Amino acid sequence: MDAPIIMIHGAFCASWAFDGYAQLFAAHGAKVYTPTLRHHEFPPGQRVPRELGTTSTLDYADDIEALVRSLKTPPVLIGHSMGGLVAQMVAQRVKVQALALIAPSAPWGTMPTSPWEIMSAQGLYFAGQFWNKPLQPEAWVAETHALDLIPPRQREALFARFVPESGLATFEILHWGMDIRRATFVDARKVDCPVLCVAGRLDRVNPARTVASIARRYRERGDYFEVEKASHWLIGEPGWESTAMYIREWIGNVTAPVPG
Numbered sequence: 001m002d003a004p005i006i007m008i009h010g011a012f013c014a015s016w017a018f019d020g021y022a023q024l025f026a027a028h029g030a031k032v033y034t035p036t037l038r039h040h041e042f043p044p045g046q047r048v049p050r051e052l053g054t055t056s057t058l059d060y061a062d063d064i065e066a067l068v069r070s071l072k073t074p075p076v077l078i079g080h081s082m083g084g085l086v087a088q089m090v091a092q093r094v095k096v097q098a099l100a101l102i103a104p105s106a107p108w109g110t111m112p113t114s115p116w117e118i119m120s121a122q123g124l125y126f127a128g129q130f131w132n133k134p135l136q137p138e139a140w141v142a143e144t145h146a147l148d149l150i151p152p153r154q155r156e157a158l159f160a161r162f163v164p165e166s167g168l169a170t171f172e173i174l175h176w177g178m179d180i181r182r183a184t185f186v187d188a189r190k191v192d193c194p195v196l197c198v199a200g201r202l203d204r205v206n207p208a209r210t211v212a213s214i215a216r217r218y219r220e221r222g223d224y225f226e227v228e229k230a231s232h233w234l235i236g237e238p239g240w241e242s243t244a245m246y247i248r249e250w251i252g253n254v255t256a257p258v259p260g
Helices: 015-027 050-054 057-070 082-091 115-127 139-146 152-159 167-174 208-217 240-255
Strands: 005-008 076-080 098-102 195-200 222-227
Touching: 005 015, 005 057, 005 082, 015 076, 015 240, 050 167, 057 082, 057 167, 076 082, 076 240, 082 098, 082 167, 098 240, 115 167, 139 152, 195 208, 195 240, 208 222, 222 240
Parallel strands: 005 076, 076 098, 098 195, 195 222
Antiparallel strands: none
């Protein structure tokens, strides 16, 4: 695999979320980059930066775009959850070789396909004016929806590493209909590379039907793969290695030079 790989983590996480994937891809010869999104990494005990609350998905995309442009070879972007949305936003701006989107958040204009997606968006209002402040991770949400297939002790250890997320970015993703800037809009016609969308059949955060609708946005360039006994944390729950190997093989196939 000659193309460099950039792995973009999701909300409430940092680069550590892709540790397993990064090690697996590196072991097969890939040059892997695992950036931490803006304001998502700070020493224990340090106050959460207020700037995080008003950081936009556009800011995340700006930072990843800068990394892409710094590389000599167009990379492959692998994104999980919110990182999958950021990957799509970047791919409409700059040349990349392929996108592998793992349980991706949907771009602007994509209708929800489940009651949970609607309820989770409305539930944010219990936090008040959530769109301009950092949002703390909620243990019950993470443990019952994102990390639900992780063994209990490992689940607790994972959640202990979670960090606050931008209220503005969360608003842009879950309340896109009210976002006059249309921050998460992605023009699928400008994404000219192969796109793989991977869904967990048991995922309630970004349900399989929603992920399938994202793949359809890219028409003949979009591939869809559903993992039967998987939820949202496809990057670390039991069986993640098989999913990672499927993605690796797909990348190898779509980026291989055409004979002749």
